[in-house]
Amino acid sequence: MSIPFLKVQGAGNDFLLIDALGENAHLSELDWPALAPRICDRHFGVGADGILIAQDTDVAAARMVIVNSDGSDGEMCGNGFRCFTKYLVERVGMTPTDGALAIETGAGVLQADLSTMTSATVDRVRVDMGRAWLQANEVPVVHEGPAPILHHEVVVAGRSFDLTCVSMGNPHAVWFTDEDVDDFPLAEIGPLIETHPDFPKKTNFEIVNVLAPDHLKMRVWERGVGITMACGSGACAVLVAARLRGLADPTTTVSLPGGNLEIAWDGLDDPSASVYMTGPATFSFDGQLDANLLSVR
Known part of the structure; x- marks a missing residue:
C-alpha cells in the first residue's frame, strides 16, 4: 500500500498534507500519531514539522487535523492553515463563499480570507485566527493572579x-x-x-x-x-x-x-x-x- 501526499510549507514551516476527504476517508483510520515520528524524520523519512490531514465535516468546508512530528496533537497551526486553504482551493476545487473559506480546526471553525484573490492561484492567505485566550485555565498555565x-x-x-x-x-x-x-x-x-x-x-x-x-x-x-x-x-x-x-x-x-x-x-x-x-x-x-x-x- 502507498498513500499520496503533498509537501507544503508556509514561511518555512513544512508539512505533509494527506487527503482523507470523500472516498479517501478511510485514511483517517490510520494511526497517524504513531506514524508521524517516522514519516517526519528528516533523515529516514520525508521530513516535516508535522502532518496535516484533510477530513470531511458538517460544520465547515473541511476539517484540518494536525499531528506534530512527535505524534502529539497540534491543535492549531497558522502556517499549516494557510497551506491547507491553498490545497482546498487549488487541488480540491472548493470555492470561497463571500470571499472566505471556513475550516474546522482544533481551535474551532476559522475563516480564511481570500477576497483579494485575482486568479485561481492562492499565494497569500489572510486568516481570522479567532480570539486570544488570556485566562490561566484557558492557556493553560498554573498561575495565581488576574488575567491577562x-x-x-x-x-x-x-x-x-x-x-x-x-x-x-x-x-x-x-x-x-x-x-x-x-x-x-x-x-x-x-x-x-x-x-x-x-x-x-x-x-x-x-x-x-x-x-x-x-x-x-x-x-x-x-x-x-x-x-x-x-x-x-x-x-x-x-x-x-x-x-x-x-x-x-x-x-x-x-x-x-x-x-x-x-x-x-x-x-x-x-x-x-x-x-x-x-x-x-x-x-x-x-x-x-x-x-x-x-x-x-
Whole structure:
C-alpha cells in the first residue's frame, strides 16, 4: 500500500498534507500519531514539522487535523492553515463563499480570507485566527493572579524567564528580551520551558526582540516539534503579548527565520477581537508514502 501526499510549507514551516476527504476517508483510520515520528524524520523519512490531514465535516468546508512530528496533537497551526486553504482551493476545487473559506480546526471553525484573490492561484492567505485566550485555565498555565498573565516567572537552567502567557487555541509562553534571539540557546532552553510543570499541556516558547513598534523579531520552540522556521499561531500570540505590554502597534510585521508574517490585533478594549495573520503558502512537491514508512515499529 502507498498513500499520496503533498509537501507544503508556509514561511518555512513544512508539512505533509494527506487527503482523507470523500472516498479517501478511510485514511483517517490510520494511526497517524504513531506514524508521524517516522514519516517526519528528516533523515529516514520525508521530513516535516508535522502532518496535516484533510477530513470531511458538517460544520465547515473541511476539517484540518494536525499531528506534530512527535505524534502529539497540534491543535492549531497558522502556517499549516494557510497551506491547507491553498490545497482546498487549488487541488480540491472548493470555492470561497463571500470571499472566505471556513475550516474546522482544533481551535474551532476559522475563516480564511481570500477576497483579494485575482486568479485561481492562492499565494497569500489572510486568516481570522479567532480570539486570544488570556485566562490561566484557558492557556493553560498554573498561575495565581488576574488575567491577562503579563508576568509569569519560570526558572530553568539557572535562569529566570518573565513570560507572558497566551492561547491561540494552543498554549504560548512569550519572552521579550534585549538578547539577540539569533544568539539565544533555544535548543537548550526551549524543551525545558515546553515541559515545565507550570504548563499542564506543555507549551510553545517564543523569544522576541522588539525592533520597533511595527516590527518584531522572533524564534520559536514548538511544542511537540522543536525549533521551526516559523509558527503562525506563535506570531499571533507574540503580537497579542506585545500589545498587552505596550510594546507594539495594532498591526505589526513579525520576522521569523522562514520569512515575515503580518499580524493584526486591536483587542486592548475588546479582548474577544480576532487576531489576523497574513502570510505565504507554497506547494513543494507531490510524493507517495510507501509501505516501509507506513509500518509502525
